[in-house]
Amino acid sequence: MGAADLAEITTPAAEAYSGRGPSPVRITVAYGFWIFLLSDIIMFSALFAAYAVLSGQTAGGPSGRELFELRHVATETLCLLFSSYSCGLGVLAIERRHMAGFYLGFALTFVLGATFLALEVSEFIGMLGRGAGPSRSAFLSAFFSLVGLHGAHVTAGLLWLTFMMAQNAARGPRDFVRRRLLCFSLFWHALDIIWVALLTLVYLMGAR
């Protein structure tokens, strides 16, 4: 790259953004992943709509008010929120090549995510034990598909996180590793956004 080219890029020109040539890989990768996340949110919106339509159809079975324990749900919410925070700090640390901070942040993210998942699984098992499985009523079918899909995303996120920690240990914080870590953090933050909607619609409104 010549000095003239550099000068052209660094000048805050009045030129249109489209005229400045291709963006760096890091930006196009994150933008593509952002599009994927939005499509994932659209898929969730279909299940949210199904839940909103079916939430009253308990077919004589237990309703949300009898099943949900808000204390339990509050712990789950805090786990997810703090894991999002530690994930963000982990990405900041690796951008500064601060390896200990990165491993600490991501280990904390993993522990908090796993705690969330364990709490959710114990909630599901408790509900199944009370005969409130997904086949009991339309409300419970919608509940298990919506909350279960979120839980499946968290599980996938935990696997991805483990893989990325191993990859960083094996290959070092190269460009492609840091790009994948950036995508992972976007994924994790997006899951937290979906949990906010889930907490409000399913648990807080359902437990009233």
Next chain:
Amino acid sequence: MEECLAQHAASVDQAPGVGEDAHAGSFTMYTVGLAFALLLTGASFLVSQTNLLWSPGVPAGLAVLAVAQMGVHLVFFLHIGTGPDNANNVLALAFGLLIVTLVVSGSLWIMANLNENMMPTSVIMEMQR
């Protein structure tokens, strides 16, 4: 090469999740975001568990708090801002929101309408005999 481009292109476009200056100030960003999120979550639990709000207004109050918290997450965690370098991300988000609104409100509208026009269950039972 990529490093070099990434530095010089900072004024060109911005990736979601990358702050305007990823090396300074982002820690504050995350911490402020966490504080706001904790505050809004606490408010949601408070509103749903007490009679602080007029009870028919509680769902609306919860919805407002949830939308506010999603906004906080988008701005402080995903760094979706209003700068000109963020236009692509915001446009994609706006399109996603449009589809989500269509899917959710359309489903609720159609199902409510079907429910309204459905024959009472007792009449259907009679017809099945």
